[in-house]
Amino acid sequence: MRHAIATVSLSGTLPEKLEAVAAAGFDGVEIFENDLLYFDGSPRDVRRIVADLGMEVSLFQPFRDFEGCRRDRLQQNLDRAERKFDLMGELGTDRILVCSSVSPDVIRDDEVLIEDLARLAERAARRGIVIGYEALAWGRYVNSYRHAWKLVKAVDHPNLGVLLDSFHTLSIDDDLSLIQAIPAEKIAFVQLADAPRMAMDVLEWSRHHRCFPGQGDFDLAGFVAPIMATGYQGWLSLEVFNDGFRAAPTGRTAADGLRSLLYLEEKTGQRLAASARATFTRPPQAATEALFQPPAVSAYDGIEFLEFAVDGAAAARLGEWFRQLGFRVAGTHRSKDVTLFRHGAINLILNAEPDSFAREHFAAHGPSLCALALRVDDAERAAERARQFRYELFAGRVGPNERRIPAVRAPDGSLVYLVDQQPNAASIYESDFELRADAGDAAPALLTRIDYVALGIAVEELDNWIMFFRSSFGFDTGAPLTLPDPYGLVRSRAVRSTDGSVHVPLMTSTDRDTAVSRLLRTYRGSGLQRIVLATDDIFAAVRAARDNGVAILDIPRNYYDDLDARYALEPGFLARMAEANVLYDRDESGGEFLHAYTALCEERFFFELTERRGGYTQHGAVNAAVRMAALVQARRRAVAGPD
């Protein structure tokens, strides 16, 4: 399909927007009138810039409050249209969006509207222009695509079609079943935007909270599938009014916009394939072929390893933390200054290799997580999928007989490695490391696996990260959480594989002094917030960690009094939790979650130890506020010194 985006979706001056749109790989651009109005060149200059960038002006918009106006204003409105047609000639576009009137005195009479639209179409025809008539969800009289199509059908003019916009249709939960009855040639244009479900005024919702397909809650594929079933082969164009996008770096937003359309095409193709016979009257063969079809999403099996960028000093400090948590050195890399720590089946890697991606990461962020590795069924396929979603693949230096592990660059330059276990092949550790003879741990492992990791994300990057995990890895997005820190709010949104084996909360905060804001400043960007390690015996794990010198975060006694009031827990159990600073949650079906936090490591991230009982699948978010307050109090005590 041909991809476009409206200039209003991006930040910057008009030339900045156009360059970013072209660089992202779009074929066309909708010129939003205000962007032209503020531009200090002529419409012909815009036409030239767009052509030089190898694109087309797909649409000019909007033209408002035309049809059904007061009769004494009709001539003025037609004159206004002619002026805009002149402008379109200079811009070099043949398509204009006319949106349904919001005027309080619009004439509520289909016959009048049909006459007005026919007159406008006639004038457009003389200039070779096609009108796309769009029903605004808040249109005063016409406010559904069904009504717009009824009028367009009645006018029956080749220069008038409907413009279908996902926001205006899905925000009002409109009936989509009539879409496929519209002949493809009567669909003048298709505009796409997603949005989170919000209980608010639809105009405010539309103006500030739209987002790219896949970033919100709408069923965009359910909207596009019937359009494709009509045989439509025109533009798919993003029109997103979003306060964040207005301020975000133009290039990143544009790149994600294109990805969102590719992602939507994939989903639409799946929808068409799944429901072709049941739902659609015409076979959508040609439509499906026109859609983007990337390699299938991987099957996942948790996190294979975590890799930290360090220098020599940081390696010593982090290594000491790992040792205190029960890890020991399992091997050293054959050709690089890289150390493997292992506890049971958990692998942690310290990368101090000079002249490597890790060293670059260290230079930018200090001691930090520079890579996480996902276990997948087919690493090459997983990487190819990411590449087709236009993410950069990474290939580091590979020594003789070492294995090349496919990797994808995340939005902050860190890596996501993709690891599969090839039949009868050596493991990546066997290929790349000199493993110690005693690498297999003799003692039973107290910690069983990496439960998950959470990342602190700079607010202007959050959408980029969500798009990264959703499109290239096919992850789902959880509901947004708001967590109270003593100095403001922390917002968390998790991405996760559909099987739940990989779960990554993305945490952000715009308030100056929250724990997450401090973290972002310390890293000078996004970075690891916590590593969560699962155990089958939280009390033993906490005791072992403490005995080895790990500082466990102190939890206020009042917390346990309240737990008691809420759950009437067995006194011995409660006392044990209080003694070990273990927090508690219980889900509706009686599943229990016991967890403890360490103090801050490197003034940045921390470890969390978790025990899940009886099928508890959540993450103890209810206790995040206790943790953040305890962290502040620990800091205060550290500043004040010993009592």
Added chain:
Amino acid sequence: MRHAIATVSLSGTLPEKLEAVAAAGFDGVEIFENDLLYFDGSPRDVRRIVADLGMEVSLFQPFRDFEGCRRDRLQQNLDRAERKFDLMGELGTDRILVCSSVSPDVIRDDEVLIEDLARLAERAARRGIVIGYEALAWGRYVNSYRHAWKLVKAVDHPNLGVLLDSFHTLSIDDDLSLIQAIPAEKIAFVQLADAPRMAMDVLEWSRHHRCFPGQGDFDLAGFVAPIMATGYQGWLSLEVFNDGFRAAPTGRTAADGLRSLLYLEEKTGQRLAASARATFTRPPQAATEALFQPPAVSAYDGIEFLEFAVDGAAAARLGEWFRQLGFRVAGTHRSKDVTLFRHGAINLILNAEPDSFAREHFAAHGPSLCALALRVDDAERAAERARQFRYELFAGRVGPNERRIPAVRAPDGSLVYLVDQQPNAASIYESDFELRADAGDAAPALLTRIDYVALGIAVEELDNWIMFFRSSFGFDTGAPLTLPDPYGLVRSRAVRSTDGSVHVPLMTSTDRDTAVSRLLRTYRGSGLQRIVLATDDIFAAVRAARDNGVAILDIPRNYYDDLDARYALEPGFLARMAEANVLYDRDESGGEFLHAYTALCEERFFFELTERRGGYTQHGAVNAAVRMAALVQARRRAVAGPD
């Protein structure tokens, strides 16, 4: 009245909150349970801290989902209550908030609820505790104060009263007429919060958007007046859930909280006085006497002068701008390094005096507006009003025979001078300045007055500034505006005297690279955004300024093409505007606004020249986006150098 605030209204740890509440002058504090839960001391520690600060714990809250619960949970709920009563004993408070159940399986039967509440009141009585029963606006069954009062009345127990909360009542536009029928002794507690009117889910609205009385759109005085008419003499307590307050400096927020209660008391007193006979059945004499009654709001007459903090070099640069705009030196201060510039009736002052408040302001912010002077009917009364609202008065050094001008410190440390013209007395200029013989301008003045000034305000200070103008000066607040900058959004909210003679838009932005964000960084805080000067002939004023070397901001030609399409203006007039870079707006009754902007002065603020025709009273906000885009383009050109 006795004033309290809930700890949840403020940021910080519990001890930080308590100290700020006491410093602000509150008599009591509501302990919100989570704050206690996160605190690493005991409830007795809290009691001691509160007592040491000279306050009381006015309330413990909340206790949820008690009444009408599933019968097999009633005993557990009563036990839970006993545990909280224990806690209250340690905290040293006798009052608890019980909010109406939100449980989906609440029993919808008043008889059951009455029985449950009676049982709870009986247990509370044994401990000397009073229950305040509050109807949440989203309560599953009980969701209005009227229903809560019906139940409380039926229980008829001295240890049970209603807790009236302005948000829960005003958010649902509830009928207030039954309030005054409640006996004062049955009102256990009064909680107050304002909120902006928002078309959104009431729970979300309540949790994130409440604000202090006077900061939102609710008629709080209309809520408190009937409460006072009952003879209620208990607590007036703020309970505000606000995302901004959660992150703002604790002390400033608490101070504004107390001011908001004083302000509300003043408004309530006026309401009672105005409507005593018409509305209230009992004479509210005692009630009115208990309320705060500050000196009356001033009568205003525009801006008398603007004063800038400068050093020698900045004085030369700014002086040159003033001269180019048609000002000339009218005098020098008798005892300080201060220069008066004048054009017609407009006075601008450059203050380069070492060891002065202006020098402090210069040190903190660079060349900047350090004072604005308002013309009032009685300067001493105006200052006394500000003092009673707990703002700091300022008294600078006064030389012999010079006049002491009362001044109030604004939230950023700048001053608002209050100037009256005392009969038969010298003007402040005659008292304090050596005026030049030719100080009265011979040529007719092209610029007639200071139309208004706009300030760029750091986002975390915006509420403080609004409170400052509303309470101490009795200003109104205009509707919030959102203005699109090429790199994000600028939000503007104007404060203005009720007669409209003083109008001050407060502009803020949280996006990194908007014009206002750049301004805030340049000033390292809040500061002047523009000075708007009125003229009766915009074309002559622009010509004169240009002839004197003032750079007028270039406006894109496309803007004029669009103006033409919108208004079909007379071609000669349009061409004249385009030539002079004059922008245009027209109001609904045909009033016209012509205005032009200068380039940036000191890379900070700029001047705007305005001509109002036919009674136009707005401020051309529709053209702000054009200005901000033009500013970016001018910057780009400046960086790129001449073509």
